Amino acid sequence: MDSVKYIGMDVHKEAIAIAVLNSSGKLVMECVIETKAITILDFLKGLRGSRHVTFEEGTWAAWLYDLIKPHVTELIVCDPRRNALLKEGTKSDRIDARKLAELLHSNMLRSVYHGEHGVRKLKELARSYLAISKDLGRVMSRVKAIYRSWGIPVWGSRSTHHAIAQSGWARSRKRACVGERSSTTSSSMP
Numbered sequence: 529m530d531s532v533k534y535i536g537m538d539v540h541k542e543a544i545a546i547a548v549l550n551s552s553g554k555l556v557m558e559c560v561i562e563t564k565a566i567t568i569l570d571f572l573k574g575l576r577g578s579r580h581v582t583f584e585e586g587t588w589a590a591w592l593y594d595l596i597k598p599h600v601t602e603l604i605v606c607d608p609r610r611n612a613l614l615k616e617g618t619k620s621d622r623i624d625a626r627k628l629a630e631l632l633h634s635n636m637l638r639s640v641y642h643g644e645h646g647v648r649k650l651k652e653l654a655r656s657y658l659a660i661s662k663d664l665g666r667v668m669s670r671v672k673a674i675y676r677s678w679g680i681p682v683w684g685s686r687s688t689h690h691a692i693a694q695s696g697w698a699r700s701r702k703r704a705c706v707g708e709r710s711s712t713t714s715s716s717m718p
Contacts, residue, residue, distance in 0.1 A: 531577035536628030538621045539563065539588050545621035547629040548575065555629075558622060563588065565595055572599050582632040584608040585640050590648060606637040 531551060538545040541563060548557040561567050572579060578601040583592060589605050597603050611631065631637050672682045 534633040535581045536625045537583040538625040545625040547626040604639045
């Protein structure tokens with residue numbers, strides 16, 4: 529007989545709280561395991577029958593989805609904002625895992641999209657590009673603010689180096705240094 533297991537996982541950086549229900553909805557196992565690939569896969573391989581797994585969308589969701597998907601019958605990554613049952617009553621990792629398993633057993637979870645690798649990598653690259661572009665803009669604004677505080681006019685998208693060269697600041701600074709040297713030299717002579 530093929531027994532069905534409904535597995536709820538409450539995922540955190542160091543550990544995952546797991547609750548396993550059988551086909552009738554009875555709790556058959558609770559445990560806490562490390563958040564490591566080999567530990568998670570060993571746990572899943574130790575369960576017989578068809579495995580239906582759920583966990584909430586979060587920092588670890590993409591990695592965990594890719595790890596678990598080939599080893600289970602059904603995998604649902606759910607939206608934590610839609611799980612009203614988890615907000616009621618006492619909160620703990622063990623209780624949250626059990627409630628997730630119960631919601632999965634009752635077919636009351638709505639999944640969020642987790643596409644294939646290619647789409648995810650493209651999204652990550654686009655997100656990184658946008659973040660770097662914003663960071664570069666912030667850094668350039670800070671540099672321009674520093675130059676403006678020194679009296680160096682900097683406009684628009686012109687290069688800062690070009691703006692310094694055109695401003696004459698470097699030449700005037702050089703003249704001031706030379707002038708200081710020549711005045712000290714003349715005063716030190718008898």
